[in-house]
Amino acid sequence: SLQKRFGPLVGSIDESSNCARFFIFAAETAEMLTYHQTDIKTIYPKEGWIEQNPIEILNAVRNCIEIAVENLKELDIDPADIQTIGITNQRETVIVWDKFTGEPLYNAVVWMDIRNTEIVQHFISKSKRNNLEFLKPICGLPISTYFSALKLRWLIDNIPEVKKAVIEKRCLFGNIDSWLIWNLTGGINNGVHVTDVTNASCTMLMNLSSLKWDPVLLRFFDIPLEILPNIRSSSEIYGYVLDKLLHGVPISGCLGDQQAALVGQMCFKKGQIKNTYGTSCFLLYNTGKTKIYSDHGLLTTVAYQFGPKSQPMYALEGSVSVAGTALSWLKNNLNIFEDFNNLPRLPPKSSTDLYFVPAFCGLNAPYWCPEARSVMFGLNENTQKSDILRATLEAICYQTRDLLEALAKDCGESCVRKLLIDGNMACNDYLMQLLADIIGVPVVRPIMTETTALGAAIAAGSAEGIKVWDVDKVQPSPSDVFHPLISKNERDLKYYKWKMAVNKSLDWEI
């Protein structure tokens, strides 16, 4: 029967910055059988404030599971073959909720939100010589608006409901992974309150060596330990689904979405590197068992830990907050094009010298400057919509080059021989060719670009007690390769001008 043909199945929840999705994979072939996606609204109450409704997120996930399971039945495949579920999620985003009622105490504060800028300044000033990197030896991260610790601090300081719940010991904190796992495993009825090492490493509260909440960090940010989830590995059984649908199915994989993409791209070897192009863009470079601390604006993070007794693998990360968002802005606010999948044809060479730095919420890696402002440099009376579109696509590529330059300084000139890419913008051939031209190494795109969901499924399927997925045997999917076509001189000159534009963006003082 068809059921036999596909063997054990693994589900994967992928909750990203703008939508929830549920995928179902066949473990034997890594084939994606079906999925469903539900969009999630983002709320912008004030400049720099970015929120989502935690209940909407949860309902969207449940809705995706329901419809994907329906799809599966229509394919004549038995949903009972789903042996386990993995979760991957937008990282750093903070949810606080009441453990007795299950109600969120505030909206989710999304990772891009910069309302805590003042608190960040306060904490930086507590360090010697205003050094924002002084906690890096413990957690691998600079003090920034981005990480969960300071978003949580803001909530406790500014939302009386949250403060009260903390004092009355009713408050639970989590990133999206913890919120989903807690709810799916029963919520107020003994839901498990856990996170994994990759998500925890983006909170700025975990010690990168012990993989535990760090007492020095908790004291520094004044965060009570009892509100935090238990930190577990990325691949083990955390609990069992209590919902009617998929009742009793274990949840056995959990990874932040960028780490999941690294796994889904099969970057299990030291030196392998991927970049995911979505609303934002995130580059992860596998550094194996070694933690490398960047002197050039990259983060040190846990790449994955497959099982509680396994060695954690580490990565260097470059996070760029605006990539696809800049294109959405062109589409929605400026009406420059209608459909990302059908962008207007652009000439292979640019006719103008236009540079656009889309610093919509400051600049993250490698600059870490929340005060940076967007600039467009080189406008003239001949500038067309198409020039602005091209400058925006190029900005995505230059930002990638910024990260690769930082990586080369940290790990050696020739550390990157090719770049594996994924994310929804990776489907655009024109952008991928620009990227290869600007970074000067081949860009490799797998045919199956849902690597994030695949990564979480692999983690779930290879957990102790499940073992339907043998990590060593999963083959990377076939890929398209884009080779650089412009000369080194041309690429370097263009990049030099980009850096000049970035300097203008950084130099914004009131």
Ligand code: G3P
């Ligand atoms: O660090 C934030 C990141 O995990 C968000 O990823 O794909 O949801 O934009 P994405």
